[in-house]
Amino acid sequence: MMKMKTNLIIAALVLVQAGGASANSLIAPGEHKGIAKSTITTTTSGEWNKLSRTDGPGVETWTRDGDNLNKVSFFGGIAPGLPIYKERNKKEAPLPKIAGNMLLPDIPTLLESTYRSQYQVNRMNIDSQDLATINGKQAIRFTYSYMRGEDEVERKGEAVATIINKKLYMVTYEAPAIYFFGKDLEDFRRISQNLKF
Numbered sequence: 319m320m321k322m323k324t325n326l327i328i329a330a331l332v333l334v335q336a337g338g339a340s341a342n343s344l345i346a347p348g349e350h351k352g353i354a355k356s357t358i359t360t361t362t363s364g365e366w367n368k369l370s371r372t373d374g375p376g377v378e379t380w381t382r383d384g385d386n387l388n389k390v391s392f393f394g395g396i397a398p399g400l401p402i403y404k405e406r407n408k409k410e411a412p413l414p415k416i417a418g419n420m421l422l423p424d425i426p427t428l429l430e431s432t433y434r435s436q437y438q439v440n441r442m443n444i445d446s447q448d449l450a451t452i453n454g455k456q457a458i459r460f461t462y463s464y465m466r467g468e469d470e471v472e473r474k475g476e477a478v479a480t481i482i483n484k485k486l487y488m489v490t491y492e493a494p495a496i497y498f499f500g501k502d503l504e505d506f507r508r509i510s511q512n513l514k515f
Contacts, residue, residue, distance in 0.1 A: 354378035356394025388493040
């Protein structure tokens, strides 16, 4: 019964995404520089759509089927004292800020705290975290899962992040756990393997 309800919600999300017109731009296969108005560079093997809306001054989002169904978000050099997203309600739901002394293991907790405040996520788990090296820089890879109260769809995420000159650089991939997460996961992993900061 729960699986059928989740499938109906996902079907509704597909219809909502299909009905919305926007001025998104095509991200063709190949190398892309200056992502999220930063030094982030990567190479893609398939097409994505860059959303015209911005979730913050250093955020860029790519999707294939709509951001409720799959998205890659780039966070380009978010400075200390700033949140990773543009705040919706500074007074009642302030977002956590980047700390000047932040360490790599602090990043998953920052993302979790941000989601709980910004998106009213009532359940979120950091499922794994491992230190990594990206283009010669120390980084952290982590996976997570969460559910928003508004639609009760189980979503999974995978991320890679680093700190350079006290600024946060992060790339996340998220999608509903059923079907959509697995559909583009390998493409995201290729994007993350080709990252340069």
